[in-house]
Amino acid sequence: QVQLQESGPGLVKPSQNLSLTCTVSSGSLTSGSYFWSWIRQPAGKGLEWIGRIYSSETTNYNPSLKGRVTISMNTSKNQFSLKLRSVTAADTAVYYCARGGNLAIALDVWGKGTTVTVSS
């Protein structure tokens, strides 16, 4: 059973960069036709897609975040990462990583989420 676990700083200062890592266990980042996604949820709001990366390292990003976001993978560590530049308070949210591509493009495995607060 594949499991995902997000990790990274819980507090980031405004204008700095947010960096999170998702570790994939009991499965390979590059097996099958999977892709790996980041999604976030600000408090009291809905889910917002951030972007995805395929095993080929092709990426797609939310147009509203394009220019600030980079998703990458480290196959030797079986991890993929999110970097969001120049954060503001609006980037405060619970960040989730998830897997897609097993059941159409549905996200069938999710991490438990990690809270990131942007504050000085």
Place this chain on the structure above:
Amino acid sequence: SYVLTQPPSVSVAPGKTARITCGGNNIGSKGVHWYQHKAGQAPLLVIYHDVDRPSGIPERFSGSNSGNTATLTISRVEAGDEADYYCHVWDSSPDHGDVFGTGTKVTVL
């Protein structure tokens, strides 16, 4: 960009049927996925590709999709079904990407 609109809330008595709609332009041409999201937990996929249920999801959960509306139906609602529900599609337009619906809070009376 593509927009998916859901009613903010749906209330239903135990044992009754809850229907949650997801409106989008010609959504019937896209594959729709539905997630149940309880506070403090990871979202859970309950329906994928319009009508299919992942392993372990009760038959009480079903989906349909046609025209401009997709629907998640929860039959014989239980207290444990109380949660937020989100629809999800892939938008293949030039600014393509995953799109989530606005979310619906299901309250079991």
